[in-house]
Amino acid sequence: MDKIDFKKRDRALYQPPAGRFVTVDVPPLPYVMVDGHGDPNTAPAYVQAVQWLYAVSYALKFALKSGGQDYVVPPLEALWTAEDPASFVARRKDEWAWTVMIRTPEGIGPAQWQAAIGKARTKLGEAPPSLRHEILAEGPSLQTLHVGAYDDEGPTLAHLHDELMPALGYTFAGPHHEIYLSDPRRTDAARLKTVLRQPVRALEPDKGSRS
Secondary structure, X not given: OOEEXXXXXXXXXXXXXXXXXXXXXEOOEEEEEEEEEOXXXXXXXXXXXXXXXXXXXXXXXXXXXXXXXXXXXXXXXXXXXXXXXXXXXXXXXXXXXXXXXXXXXXXXXHHHHHHHXXXXXXXXXXXXXXXXXXXXXXXXXXXXXXXXXXHHOHHHHHHHHHHHHHHHOEEEOOOEEEEEOOOOOOOOHHHOEEEEEEEXXXXXXXXXXXX
């Protein structure tokens, strides 16, 4: 039985260069998702959300494996939003809204999904109301590999928002996206590897300008 490893199969999505942003066209992908708000370091809802993601993801993995399809559960990912994008640079975490998520294979059916939730519920109790299986379509994006502590991302994001995107004629086309390639429980903060991704779209020309 072949085991799918998305990180190896879809290298362009998970292995950007460190120190510079590159363009990637992200296809629509299915995820297990949970929404929340607040500082992920202190919000109990964040811990609960991550527990549910892993419980459901592994329940799906073992269900698919019994049917002849195996895969490596991918790393944790998160979408981050805030009314003021500068709050990411300033690390004002209490202002952040988040969607934590883990990718799944395509073709997960309703029966498989409900069975996975039922199995997770026996361990974790009632599911978060926003728990769902959904397609995320990001399309053209800029991404880089950040090596270091999460709180050291500020200068990189400031460069992206204030310099690179304006220079390329881009604006925001979706939430800030992070993929956590390292386990923070086992990895020194200075060696953490995180993909930083920003969906973008071209700015519309100023219709009021004259040449």
